[in-house]
Amino acid sequence: MVFLKDMPEAAYERIVNQELPEYGETDCVAGPPLAERRIAIITTAGLHRREDTAFKMGVGEYRIIPDDTDMNDLIMSHISNNFDRTGFQQDLNIVFPIERLRELDKADEIGSVAAYHYAFMGATPPTDQAAVAKDLAGLLKGDNVTGVILAGV
């Protein structure tokens, strides 16, 4: 019952009609063919390594997930409890498909997997992420990333 349509009406209305900033349209950046791209994953599931500080509400911060992290050590401190976590408890890839990405790399469907991935907590107002996104873009460029998968929860 974590399908949005199955939520109680008041909660459904609150989520669907929540205030969102308007961005207009942003041009799509061009890049090489997919088979030559270096891909990073950015999740808003509030993931981080066990030793990292848990996410706090209203702070547009992120956590770094180095590609050589022991992925079994990732935990979730997202403040919302209105999405399913049992899928994540059974299989990290349901929110952070790192093994699938590595398989696509091995099959030469993508060029390579980035050295660093990133996690935000999705309950943060989008405008609070503006400044940090600029910094993040610099880090992604430094890692020669040419494609980012953004996965919410």
Place this chain on the structure above:
Amino acid sequence: MGGLAHYLEAEGIPTALISLIRGHTERMKPPRALFVPFPLGRPFGAPNAPDFQRKVLSTVLALLERQDGPILEDFPDKAPGPQELSDEEMEGWTCPINFSSSVDDLSDTEKFSKAIKQEIALLRPWYEESVAKQNGRRLDGLTEFSTEEIVDHLVAYAEDQDTPSFLEGENMARAIKLTCDDLKHFYYQAALAKPAATYEDIDNWFFGESLGGTLILEIRKILIGLEDPVLKRVGLINLLPHAMSHHAT
């Protein structure tokens, strides 16, 4: 998430987004997005379904090669669901003992505390089985407290709301939120020793039958009655999922 897509793309980084709330994506118009008809919390569809997850990932990756944004495509397939459990299999993950009849007075905190620790002890083998099945992966650990210590702290708070925060460097609202989530993670991980159980079954078992859920509901009720707006807010929105609001007392 839609905002990040705009910000990163404006800085020269190509993005493709997985959307679970189509209406938000329609309004925010990220450059490239794939709407997936999956439950919230499951952007790649289903756990332990690598072929399906790979199909979702390949579909969203393919959008990176397009420049005709804003793109909002629909993923055509529903996620594969869990298999039905037989009654015999259900017994494996439901709480082994229902203590609710022996804990009819929550003001008797010593009795309650003892009962919930007994419940945790009975669930512990299932928790360990679940962790072993996942090669040591465990989801609790947001704080360094043991499950039993969390119970002690939350029960003490239920008795006296004027006690100082039990989590060093954090206010009481955050201490309560993180420990309640850790307690919940322990129970859910135990229940997932039988992975075919649905998340709705587990939610209903936790909040409807277990003493762990009863404790969180009790803390929630206390917080909602407080004047402190931060604590009240945690009680109102951060402890009980909307879909489980029928368990609120």
